[in-house]
Amino acid sequence: MHLSAVHPGSAAALIGRVTYAVLPVRAPGDAEQRAVRVAESFLDRVGHRFTATIGVSSPTADLSEVAAARADADRALRVLRSGRASGTVAAYRQVQFESLLLRLADLAAAERQEPGGPYRLLLAHDAGHGSDLAGTLRAYLEAFGDVIGAAAAMGVHSNTFRYRLRRAVEISGIDLNDHRARLDAMLQMEIFM
Numbered sequence: 001m002h003l004s005a006v007h008p009g010s011a012a013a014l015i016g017r018v019t020y021a022v023l024p025v026r027a028p029g030d031a032e033q034r035a036v037r038v039a040e041s042f043l044d045r046v047g048h049r050f051t052a053t054i055g056v057s058s059p060t061a062d063l064s065e066v067a068a069a070r071a072d073a074d075r076a077l078r079v080l081r082s083g084r085a086s087g088t089v090a091a092y093r094q095v096q097f098e099s100l101l102l103r104l105a106d107l108a109a110a111e112r113q114e115p116g117g118p119y120r121l122l123l124a125h126d127a128g129h130g131s132d133l134a135g136t137l138r139a140y141l142e143a144f145g146d147v148i149g150a151a152a153a154m155g156v157h158s159n160t161f162r163y164r165l166r167r168a169v170e171i172s173g174i175d176l177n178d179h180r181a182r183l184d185a186m187l188q189m190e191i192f193m
Contacts, residue, residue: 007023007024032091043089053077055074055075056089076099105192115192122168140168141185
């Protein structure tokens with residue numbers, strides 16, 4: 001009812017526990033952001049009466065693309081529900097990377113994949129020694145190699161952080177100068193959370 005009052009010509013349907021809506025768009029320019037604003041406005045109006053999250057797809061050129069748009073909206077919704085994005089409304093384009101990570105995690109789980117390479121060695125060491133060298137490596141990579149920033153994020157002195165990072169490199173054998181090794185470690189850290 002809210003949608004049809006705000007956007008005549010729109011359609012909505014409840015499928016399971018998910019409500020899908022199609023909004024007519026006259027000018028495609030900022031259609032996605034307008035749809036996000038409509039979703040946010042709706043959630044503001046219903047207030048705390050019920051908890052909801054809304055995934056917004058990219059605009060489509062015609063009705064033949066509605067199935068793909070629904071899949072994108074579902075992916076955005078999944079990202080919100082997983083906690084990989086904050087808020088209650090997300091446009092798929094804003095959370096596309098997080099969605100890809102979730103899909104990679106699904107694939108890894110379906111194939112019963114486990115962490116490998118240097119990251120696996122760090123996890124095994126941490127499990128056996130009560131250390132957090134994998135966390136040290138993560139902080140370093142997330143700080144783009146800024147040791148002082150990474151140390152601050154972990155709440156340790158920069159010299160302590162440097163020592164832990166050296167240990168992580170010694171134990172895992174990771175080459176921090178190799179962009180592919182860094183990417184591999186970061187993807188595994190995201191996929192095998």
